[in-house]
Amino acid sequence: MFKMNYTKTLMTAAACSAVLAMPTMAADDKVYRLKLAETWPSNFPIFGDAPKNMANLAEKMSNGRLKITIDSKNKHKAPLGVFDMVRSGQYDMGHSASYYWKGKVPNTLYFTTMPFGMTAPEQYGWFYHGGGQELMDEVYGKYNLMSFPGGNTGNQMGGWFQKEINTLDDLKGLKMRIPGFAGEVLAKLGAKPTNIPAGELYTALERRTIDALEWVGPSLDLRMGFHKIAPYYYTGWHEPATELQFLINKKKYDKLPADLQQILKTAMRTAAYDMYIQSYHASGENWASMKTEFPNIQVKSFPANVINAMRTANDELLAEKAAADPLAKKILDSQSAYMSKSRAWTDISDKAYLNSLSK
Amino acid sequence: MFKMNYTKTLMTAAACSAVLAMPTMAADDKVYRLKLAETWPSNFPIFGDAPKNMANLAEKMSNGRLKITIDSKNKHKAPLGVFDMVRSGQYDMGHSASYYWKGKVPNTLYFTTMPFGMTAPEQYGWFYHGGGQELMDEVYGKYNLMSFPGGNTGNQMGGWFQKEINTLDDLKGLKMRIPGFAGEVLAKLGAKPTNIPAGELYTALERRTIDALEWVGPSLDLRMGFHKIAPYYYTGWHEPATELQFLINKKKYDKLPADLQQILKTAMRTAAYDMYIQSYHASGENWASMKTEFPNIQVKSFPANVINAMRTANDELLAEKAAADPLAKKILDSQSAYMSKSRAWTDISDKAYLNSLSK
Numbered sequence: 102m103f104k105m106n107y108t109k110t111l112m113t114a115a116a117c118s119a120v121l122a123m124p125t126m127a128a129d130d131k132v133y134r135l136k137l138a139e140t141w142p143s144n145f146p147i148f149g150d151a152p153k154n155m156a157n158l159a160e161k162m163s164n165g166r167l168k169i170t171i172d173s174k175n176k177h178k179a180p181l182g183v184f185d186m187v188r189s190g191q192y193d194m195g196h197s198a199s200y201y202w203k204g205k206v207p208n209t210l211y212f213t214t215m216p217f218g219m220t221a222p223e224q225y226g227w228f229y230h231g232g233g234q235e236l237m238d239e240v241y242g243k244y245n246l247m248s249f250p251g252g253n254t255g256n257q258m259g260g261w262f263q264k265e266i267n268t269l270d271d272l273k274g275l276k277m278r279i280p281g282f283a284g285e286v287l288a289k290l291g292a293k294p295t296n297i298p299a300g301e302l303y304t305a306l307e308r309r310t311i312d313a314l315e316w317v318g319p320s321l322d323l324r325m326g327f328h329k330i331a332p333y334y335y336t337g338w339h340e341p342a343t344e345l346q347f348l349i350n351k352k353k354y355d356k357l358p359a360d361l362q363q364i365l366k367t368a369m370r371t372a373a374y375d376m377y378i379q380s381y382h383a384s385g386e387n388w389a390s391m392k393t394e395f396p397n398i399q400v401k402s403f404p405a406n407v408i409n410a411m412r413t414a415n416d417e418l419l420a421e422k423a424a425a426d427p428l429a430k431k432i433l434d435s436q437s438a439y440m441s442k443s444r445a446w447t448d449i450s451d452k453a454y455l456n457s458l459s460k
Numbered sequence: 461m462f463k464m465n466y467t468k469t470l471m472t473a474a475a476c477s478a479v480l481a482m483p484t485m486a487a488d489d490k491v492y493r494l495k496l497a498e499t500w501p502s503n504f505p506i507f508g509d510a511p512k513n514m515a516n517l518a519e520k521m522s523n524g525r526l527k528i529t530i531d532s533k534n535k536h537k538a539p540l541g542v543f544d545m546v547r548s549g550q551y552d553m554g555h556s557a558s559y560y561w562k563g564k565v566p567n568t569l570y571f572t573t574m575p576f577g578m579t580a581p582e583q584y585g586w587f588y589h590g591g592g593q594e595l596m597d598e599v600y601g602k603y604n605l606m607s608f609p610g611g612n613t614g615n616q617m618g619g620w621f622q623k624e625i626n627t628l629d630d631l632k633g634l635k636m637r638i639p640g641f642a643g644e645v646l647a648k649l650g651a652k653p654t655n656i657p658a659g660e661l662y663t664a665l666e667r668r669t670i671d672a673l674e675w676v677g678p679s680l681d682l683r684m685g686f687h688k689i690a691p692y693y694y695t696g697w698h699e700p701a702t703e704l705q706f707l708i709n710k711k712k713y714d715k716l717p718a719d720l721q722q723i724l725k726t727a728m729r730t731a732a733y734d735m736y737i738q739s740y741h742a743s744g745e746n747w748a749s750m751k752t753e754f755p756n757i758q759v760k761s762f763p764a765n766v767i768n769a770m771r772t773a774n775d776e777l778l779a780e781k782a783a784a785d786p787l788a789k790k791i792l793d794s795q796s797a798y799m800s801k802s803r804a805w806t807d808i809s810d811k812a813y814l815n816s817l818s819k
Contacts (some may be wrong), residue, residue: 116605137603142572150722151655158722158726161718161719161722162521162719162722162723163719164718164719166716217817220810220813220814222580222581222614222736222737222740223742223744225737226741228738229734229738229741230738230741231739231741233726247707255581255809255810256809256810256813258808284816304785314573319805333748334808334810336807336808336809336813336816337812337813338816340543341810341813344580357521359520359523360520360521360522363517363521364723367517367521367726367727367730368726369693370730370733370734371726371729373727374730375588375729376487377581378581378584378585378588378589379588379589380462380586381581381582381585381802381805382588382589382590382802384805384809385582385798385801385802385803385805386801388801388805388808389801389804391803400808400812401818402812402815402816405816406604408816408817432726434801439744441817442744442745442747443740443741443743443744444529444558444676445747445748445749445751446740446743446744446745447814447816448758449617449693449695449747450614450617450695450696450743451579451614451615451616451675451810452811452813452814452815453696453759453809454695454696454700455579455762455806455807455811456697456761456811456815457554457697457761457762457767458576458767458806
């Protein structure tokens with residue numbers, strides 16, 4: 102506890118602190134309307150709350166001068182077309198996740214989360230104080246786009262498994278729904294990543310069409326019902342701090358007056374942080390519900406040899422990307438240097454604290 | 461990774477998404493000026509950046525209609541008079557810490573951090589989704605005050621020690637600068653909490669006038685130089701997530717137009733989160749500097765028997781407070797119930813992740 106040494110004397114030369122009102126220049130009183138396309142379906146919990154929260158804050162703070170309407174994928178039908186639709190100006194804004202665009206712009210991969218990467222506060226530190234935002238500007242600027250943090254899910258669980266993973270052999274041939282870069286890491290170890298439509302996942306896991314799957318964590322897994330049909334819930338390694346994304350068409354942004362630009366940026370920044378806290382909250386609530394309903398869920402962490410093999414595979418894949426692209430190298434080096442400092446702090450602060458309580 | 465199943469078809473019925481401008485009602489164009497008293501000295505790092513960040517955001521978002529000036533303790537001379545000065549209307553706002561007012565309003569103790577309490581994301585969850593803000597409203601509302609989260613330091617270190625603490629006997633007679641409630645906990649175990657002016661702490665520790673002290677953590681300890689004169693840096697137990705506070709005189713707040721109220725609330729909320737991330741960042745940076753300069757600093761955690769005795773002492777003190785005051789009981793019960801759910805999530809998410817990497 103920092104505490105000032107003080108004298109309890111109140112101010113003698115009393116400062117006049119009335120709320121004073123005086124005239125100023127007339128504000129721009131036009132209404133600016135922006136259209137946002139989100140990757141999510143209508144009323145998708147948590148992810149979909151972030152743009153709603155943002156739009157609501159922007160409208161209230163601007164006294165109605167900035168109105169943002171949100172189209173879900175049910176409306177625009179192109180959940181993974183958000184990048185293109187905002188780039189072209191068909192939409193002014195988007196809410197999605199940067200790593201969805203890696204097939205189009207490979208270096209977008211690095212602005213969501215990385216296997217064995219930073220935790221949420223570490224990664225926010227990188228974005229806001231460690232050069233992360235500037236690197237994201239560099240990647241997106243070429244496409245007439247601005248990208249900002251759009252809300253964090255927190256640490257994602259490693260997934261639901263029908264059988265225990267005790268050795269590397271258990272990964273061989275493992276049919277697992279795990280899309281994206283993490284799937285590439287597992288494939289290097291002999292697993293068979295598969296993609297299955299969301300609506301068919303429950304049945305696929307129940308009927309053992311797949312041996313395992315990962316989705317998000319308790320915050321969004323509860324409604325999927327996987328805890329009813331798979332005994333093992335593995336802790337996370339592949340998405341330690343999944344940060345969604347607000348996208349803006351830069352030309353549209355540039356046309357806003359300065360106060361509305363600041364309102365928009367602050368609304369996005371707050372909504373992103375707020376989603377992190379909402380996710381944390383929902384995870385605690387939903388995990389309690391799962392355990393109450395199914396007390397036999399077994400939480401497991403992958404054993405050290407499996408974790409180490411995954412890390413090695415991950416490092417090898419990233420080394421290939423760094424060797425092939427100087428900007429990828431620059432981003433990966435920045436993350437690696439930042440993480441080594443911030444993790445050293447995490448280790449002696451939150452980690453040491455949490456571990457000291459379970460001795 | 462959550463991923464939508466999608467069709468890559470772009471919208472055919474192209475939505476017209478231009479930035480449209482149309483006239484609206486003229487906004488209230490008065491300039492509202494608020495005066496804020498902070499507990500900190502001028503240009504105090506991190507803590508003092510939170511109200512500056514807040515005021516800057518408010519001014520820009522309001523296009524200059526909301527101007528907040530900040531007086532440091534160098535100006536108002538009453539760092540621990542902030543509660544009274546805002547209550548009386550001498551200042552419109554304050555930036556301080558709720559637990560500073562426990563001698564005046566005992567239940568303010570619970571809105572900063574508690575020994576063995578919640579981590580930062582857990583506690584933000586409690587404030588924003590678990591009833592914490594409403595309880596804070598209940599405590600402060602009686603005094604014509606509104607209080608909001610004002611920035612988190614993250615986990616504070618247990619402090620700098622001249623000797624190791626291996627047994628409970630090592631705490632007996634230990635002269636330690638540790639103010640506030642945590643000092644009461646240690647006193648129950650035979651330690652001698654002392655208060656010493658900030659400017660004399662370095663010399664007191666160097667000359668062994670005190671055996672130990674706690675301040676904040678690397679973010680603010682580095683400039684104090686304690687790492688040069690004490691060999692042991694203990695990990696934290698007493699302030700796992702110290703949240704500072706924005707105070708507002710409610711009558712002054714009520715006079716603001718609705719858009720400026722929302723701007724003010726959002727600016728405070730963002731500045732609070734931002735300070736958490738800034739603290740995290742500075743902790744990583746400064747801890748790296750300390751280790752580079754003094755590679756022999758030994759990081760220690762209190763052994764299990766000491767931690768357990770501290771927890772028991774803490775529980776006993778809190779039970780006394782709960783027994784004496786129904787509102788204290790209500791707050792403590794709320795925190796305890798919330799923490800048990802959110803900690804269960806922390807344990808299988810961030811904690812499990814961090815521990816799996818050090819196997």
